[in-house]
Amino acid sequence: MYKSVPTPLLDHQYHDYISVAVDAALAAGEIIRHAFKQPKKVEEKQNHADLVTATDKAAEDLIFNRIRRSFPDHHFIGEESSAAATGGVSEQLGDSPTWMVDPLDGTTNFVHGFPFVCTSIGLAVGRVVVVGVVYNPVLEELFVAAEGGGAYLNGERLAASGRTQLAGAVVGTEVGTSRDSETLDAMFGRMRALAALSRSVRCTGSCALGLCSVALGRCDVFFEINFGGCWDAAAGALMVSEAGGTVLDPAGAPWHVMSRRVLAAGSGELGRAVAAVLGGCKLGSGEAAPPGLGMGPSLRGRGRGEEEGRGEKV
Template structure:
């Protein structure tokens, strides 16, 4: 794996970015080694919200690696939080004042992983006083590692990532997701899907928000939106996109912050048009 060319943030003699890259890569390779070897699948918030012993093992591995280097830092990980949107918001709120907060999704795309569908990722971000300064998304299936540092650009295997140049929805490949919250977020997202499908070049739904956002950063998608996400789905991807020249906001167009759950992420050029379509369809969730 080729690491990024950016100069890393350093505390003492330790690089935040190097630890994030190393941790994501190790977790990703371990996850990949477990593919097809899942003994138990449990549900969390709904019958579509899956968790495996691999999710839990990956989060434990990530926590151990981070705490070895930065024992004074805090970690917010998906598997350490009770299921459901209220619990996610509460967990983030409880840690929002931490100086250094690592925000971790040990497998983003667990349903894909369970089914052997190769579109899942490890997402690791580091926030300093609420602002994301490092973001890493690793796709073990393709061995693609996306990394960004605040103010220093975003890279994939040493190549700078740039958002697409599409200037209107009709030229754009756009992604969304189908939330596990079947009663709340899903119907709203379906409204947006119905409104946007005729307006865009085409729609995709890969099943990993973090990877969708990495694809927006790399110019493979021009936009992505989803209702009802959590900080660990979005934190790393938001920095990847911003450092690649794109824009991330909530679905009403307000600036992105860690508490945003209804996410709109684009190359910047189609942002307003996409936001207006969602608003017109009553599909912002806000």
């Protein structure tokens, strides 16, 4: 397997950041790979659908320690170390370089031996995501992206599908971990609306890998509302943008990394079409609302056919 920084990124302005992130992701991946088929001690966080294991915690500690050795003045936001996955985290994002880490995205998959698990590492500088690394150690897929430098899978340049019509699109999303009736009704309402208009809908259990699937062209669309935090989407969103896709808020507005909402598509036209459908769907009272007007976009890149604008408030 290709286990290094993609050749076109060796001279990138963020090469040092990319190299350290790749090294940390690969090392964390070894922890995950070793534990994947072993007995696991599982703890519940908010409910029976929201899990954490010792592997999540060990992988995050390793990643933070490796990055801090090289960049001791940088800031960190990690899923397992954040005080609360749904509150107060936005205050941690400033202009200083900030690493956003999900040490094991797809913990339920990990517990059940389903191979869609990954480590996701994103870096924001000046509140804009500039580096992303996502590594699935089970399938040995290493995704790397850098602002203005493209996105890569195992060293090969990625290109989103470019599909413009929803009728032929494969749409990815996730069920999430909330189990109250209102949230479930809202979530399945969105899935039903898009299933009726698209070719098919997929749920594979990882927001980061769902976004990478759009960058790779495996899916034409991925959206999720109310995921855990910035660590789930930072790296994957950059992957889509650098692969020529588009990343929006599900309401059609510019995407913000702290919003706990994301919509990615193989083209701007398709992204806007999906946002229009989602605009007719209910949002649960406990789900993350669209970002405020004062929250600027978190990606500088413009994907294929992307135009700025604001859509419905889903």
